[in-house]
Amino acid sequence: MDRLDAMRLFTRIVELGSFTAAADDLNLPRATVTHSIKRLETRLGTQLLRRTTRRVQTTRDGEAYYSHCVRLLAEMDAVETDFREANVQPRGRLRIDVPAQMGRLWLIPALPAFFARYPLLELDIGTGDHFVDLLREGVDCVLRVGKLPDSGLVGRRVGMLEQLTVASTSYVRKHGAPQTLADLQHGHYAVNWTSPTTHRNEPLEFMVGRKRREVSMPGFVAVSGVEAYLACCEHGLGIAQFPRYRVAEALANGTLRQILPAMPPPSLPVTVLYPPHRQLPARLRVFVDWMVDVMSKQL
Structure with missing residues (x-):
């Protein structure tokens, strides 16, 4: 031996x-x-x-x-x-999960080139922002935005998302545009975001110089879904915070306005997560490398 x-x-x-x-x-x-x-x-x-x-x-x-x-x-x-x-094409099916709009805007348009390079791979794509238990649900990898809990998963940071504080044009006409953080406490309302994990309303966050400031505000509604959060903001129900890409179209057509631009929210990390493997399967390795490359060019 x-x-x-x-x-x-x-x-x-x-x-x-x-x-x-x-x-x-x-x-x-x-x-x-x-x-x-x-x-x-x-x-x-x-x-x-x-x-x-x-x-x-x-x-x-x-x-x-x-x-x-x-x-x-x-x-x-x-x-x-x-x-x-080295000379064998990766093959098989992968289950992945990505935020819906990121998938629509950035990942899916790049897939034809991916499949041209890896024709023996198949993808089962889920689009959502809910928590996915990769091991229990049999998902191979996910793309997630924001601070992540300690889950034992392997994470690869792909970039940072710029965020903005916004309100609808109708909201600004009715309540005015706040000029300072103190203004938010007088006659202003937020579309409150309820954390799916803690079930508590999250405060708005602002970077004042290098310091992070949190502001809790009253609101008429609290939501835990991204589409509802955006819809409430667009219909004048309060101030909200989004990654720039998420509200770019609404800003361009005048539905939303940026407020407090000198004190933006902190940027959000974007991470690819997958289960730990002693030896990463070839099909997963090439897909993760591809997704990191595609996302890093967008951020």
């Missing part, structure tokens, strides 16, 4: 906690497993495993050696996979 095979055998014993289980898993005779580990310990000059009546446990040296084995074997697998897939 060569050194790589001995390392793989050792890691399986540690992970399964048993010589017998590792032998069955690797289809090896129990005697071969025992002999190989003894030879490995002799070569390294230290005891790696401590046998008990119930379970095999690592010694301190064994724990350190296991960590090195996992890293080296993962690197070797990655190298072999790169060579194996």
Whole structure:
């Protein structure tokens, strides 16, 4: 048994906690497993495993050696996979989820070129802003905007979205345009955004120099959906905050007006998220790389 095979055998014993289980898993005779580990310990000059009546446990040296084995074997697998897939087209189906308007404006128009390059891939595209449990729902990756909770997922930042504070033209005619943050507390209303996770109304946020300021305002309505949030703002129900791309058309046709431009909301991070993999599948790797490239050119 060569050194790589001995390392793989050792890691399986540690992970399964048993010589017998590792032998069955690797289809090896129990005697071969025992002999190989003894030879490995002799070569390294230290005891790696401590046998008990119930379970095999690592010694301190064994724990350190296991960590090195996992890293080296993962690197070797990655190298072999790169060579194996170099001349093989990725194939299969991917389930992804992206915000609806980002998909319509930026990702979907770029898909013909993607499929020309990867004709054996298929995409199942969901468009929404709701929380997606990737592992439970079988989704391969999502594109998300804003601060993300600690979920154990792998994230790749693709850029930052500029935000604006806006109100409808009819709102400004009725209530006036606030000139300072203090003005927001006198005779002004917000379309309040209700967080889908905390179920609380979120304050408006402003950057005053390098400092972030929060302003909570009264409002006639509170919503938790992006389309309803925009519709309420366009119909004069209050002040709201959006990424620039989301309101560009309404600003251009005069439906909405930017207010307090010197104190904009903080920019929002845009991130591609996918489950952690010991070895990222080729079809997912090429799609994530493509999506990062497309989005980084827009932001």
